[in-house]
Amino acid sequence: MAKKTAKESILQEKPVKSPKVKVRLDERFKSLKSISILSIVLVVAICIVFNLIIDMTLDKKLTFDSTSVRSNSVSSMTSDYLETLDKKVEIYGLFDKNDNSLEWREYFIPILDDYEAKANGMIELKYIDPDVDPFIISQLDPNNVYGLQKDIYVVKSGDMLVPVDPYSCFEYDQDVARYYGVGMPIANNVERIFTTDIVYVTSGRPLHAYYLDGHTLPEHKNMDNILMSLGFVTSNLALKGDSAKIPDDCELLLILQPKTDLTLLEKEQVKTYLDNAGKVLIVCDFSDNKTTEYPNLNDVAKRMGISLEPGIIHENDLDHLVDVSDPFRSIANPTETYAKTVAIPSEYSVENCRYIKALRDLPQDVVVSPLVVSSSTASVDFQNSQIDADVSAGMHPVVLWAVDSSTTDMACLITIGTQSFTSDTYYSGKTLEDNNAVFIRSLIHEICPIEFDFLVPQRKIPSYTLSKPLSSSSATFWSFVVMTVIPVGSLACGIIIYHRRRHL
Structure with missing residues (x-):
């Protein structure tokens, strides 16, 4: 038999099996693994339950x-x-x-x-x-x-x-x-x-205020807000037909800037309302109604000792003018007497103010007081060059307050010669913290039985309009920076960093 070479002997040798070694698993590892999983599940469950609660x-x-x-x-x-x-x-x-x-x-x-x-x-x-x-x-x-x-x-x-x-x-x-x-x-x-x-x-029992309708009643949303802040509910009131009457729940009747005179029925109804201790606010300026005559409305005012005249207050004091080129836009002030009784602002914006005055011969038990007045140098321009010999340069009323003490609860008439205290046009862009709004609100509070009295603040809606728009050259410069310089600079930095670090 031929002898096997060493190489063949090695190849034919049977592989020797390694002895089996029994691996002992660490029981503590199993325990920690279970505890970890359980802890994670428990923490997640606690977070979910806590958030739900x-x-x-x-x-x-x-x-x-x-x-x-x-x-x-x-x-x-x-x-x-x-x-x-x-x-x-x-x-x-x-x-x-x-x-x-x-x-x-x-x-x-x-x-x-x-x-x-x-x-x-x-x-x-x-x-x-x-x-x-x-x-x-x-x-x-x-x-x-x-x-x-x-x-x-x-x-x-x-x-x-x-x-x-x-x-x-x-x-x-x-x-x-x-x-x-x-x-x-x-x-x-x-x-x-x-x-x-x-x-x-x-x-x-909520308070009700009514606007007399039927004479092109202007928008009065801001007056609604002022009245709502005092607890009033407002409605328009049309006095038509023989059965028409001012409702019994009327705490305040407002006649705002009528374009036409009152009807005979309206005149009698308003006078009856005053006879029963009613409270009326009349606003009638001299802007749109220069040629309109108001005999019936004036009759109502005269019932309380006040007259509406066909003239406009012309302010001559430059310190009281809003615009020196317009003598009919001015600053009015409360009378010294009235300012001592209530906490009110000291200046009010007035525009196109009708000349109103107290009658010389007042009805019995009626007292008329000026609340807001012009400067001491104001004059009156009358329609159709009419001249009233009794009128000279001086302090003229913008707001008059008339009280009749003969009635049980005292009838009251407030007459205002300008719509700057009540119109939506004036309050456009202003808040109800404006001086004019504060005044009219305070006045209504005085004449009506107010229980609810706080003015919830108005929230201005933020404007994000640029106060100073960019010029065309500035806009071009910043457009170039944002659209060209920054992107190209970022790309260049990326390329440089890549080339320096690619072999690391």
């Missing part, structure tokens, strides 16, 4: 308002009032809460959540879409008194109900509306309106 109990109380004008939370004034609320109030949103097509919803949902959170359970907020529940409108208003419809709010307490149109909760720029025909909101009155409506539906 917080969401169900403290969700709205832990919400923070980061808006610049605090538009998502109620003011301290409303918050204090909500703490005293003793009647249940329901606020219904008649729309789909998640409908993003409603452009105004972001101004309402957060702040109404805050109402609910701070009312200690006395306010309940509900969102019900009439398309989903078509019976909700008939349930809220069975007799169709309020004409409820989709996409509005309803404030309700017991049998009292107030519909709220979201678009009426904003103040719009009158100039933009006049020239472009679109509504551009400049202020947010959501809190002011909802707080006032809550007061109304929870009060036993």
